[in-house]
Amino acid sequence: MDIVAKTRDFMSQTGYMARFTGQLFTLGTKPPYEFKEFLVQCYIIGYRSLPLVALTGFIMGLVLTMQLRPSLVYYGVQSQLPVMVGIAIVREIGPVITALIFAGKIGSSIGAELGSMKVTEQIDAMEVSGTNPYKYLVATRVVAGTLMLPVLTMLADAISLFGAYIGVNISAVTSFKLFFMQILRTLEFGDVLPAFIKTFFFGFAVSIVGCYKGYNSNKGTRGVGNSANSAVVLSSVFIFIIDLLAVQVTAILGLN
């Protein structure tokens, strides 16, 4: 495929995706709402991701602390270890790593689930039984994903800081209270709020990309696999792009 055809393909894909997302605000906002299915999705997307997010969060905090320690010791500022780790986790590592884990778990499962529903005509079956599949399947998952990722990220941050506390205590003794006092004293509104807000965008991106890829899956097993795979790849890229935009916006707003 030559470059012109590739560009045209890319543009039309972008257009389809924009229209798909736009439907969320036109179709998805009209009652009746699929409230029950929304709650089911919150349970699946949020609650069932908890163990994974908790485990990775804990390891992330622990390892980060152990890796940073030698450098800080070298410069003789190891007392600043909690502060450094705290800021790194809350501002950047917690939200981004959790979002990437979320993309791997939830983005792919939404992509595969809707993809196989698409190719086995279950989405068509829903439509002919007089249920709007976009509202039932897509809107519920996107709203649930957008609301659940921030909650998961807060939990991951907390567990991660706990991991960091253990990491600090491996080679020095600090009291739990002192450790958290030190972190909380340095963390500012401008550290926490932008990090919190961007997680909504991460959650939205992961779930809408998963739905889009699944909904437009090609026939066959290969098609379903491809949509799960490209859902993860594309939403991971979106996470980094949103992260980049977020840091610019916060700088412009003077929150840095």
Place this chain on the structure above:
Amino acid sequence: MEHGQTAEMNDSNGEAVIVINGLCKSFGNNHVLNNFNLRLNSKENLVVLGRSGSGKSVLIKCIIGLLKPDDGEIIVFGNNVDELSHHELDMLRTEIGFLFQSNALYDSMTVRENLEFPLRRHWFELSQKEVDDMVMEALDNVNLGHTSEMMPAELSGGMAKRIALARTMILRPKVILYDEPTTGLDPITAREIESLILKLHDKYQTSSIIISHDMNCVKNTADRVALLLDGKCYTEGSFEDLEKSEDEHVKQFFE
């Protein structure tokens, strides 16, 4: 000539449930349906016969509004399907049953939940007891009362087809569109499905379009047969008429 044919059909039988005039549908350069005309009369079993890939599924997907026709009109119960709003189309769809070739059972739900799904979303005022009764009746209709807690993946091909049929019937549609109901089933199971189709037809007084290329199925279920060829309704008549036909295109199907 087209008009003459339509007028003749009007004389032949009572009320029309579905009328299709000049339907055209293409995918790129692939002209699947090209000026297709058809009429389904009330309480009739009409079989649409055609080779694989001739556009039979495309035809019934146009009728139910899953595909949008390029040209022509489809009138169901006096409504032009293309002109209905989202909501009106959803309401019309509750009157039309659609049996997918692949069954399209929701594989994350049990058999019972599959059957409850359309009920719960359209007949809100039903009590739990009424829902249970209707689900049991639907399952008894297809002689599968014991499967209600099974998952679709645990069902055999014939059972899955019967469950799909039960789900199609649960909102008591007036018209049913069957997409190749016996394809891929062994002959014995195929005969069972055919007799179920006839039984449900008598019990609920439905009108049906049955898509098929299985001549046994056509013979057993058809009141009238329409032959889809090159995107047009090539000919139509009773099974016996077509069987006797000297036309070589028609004869191919009866060899």
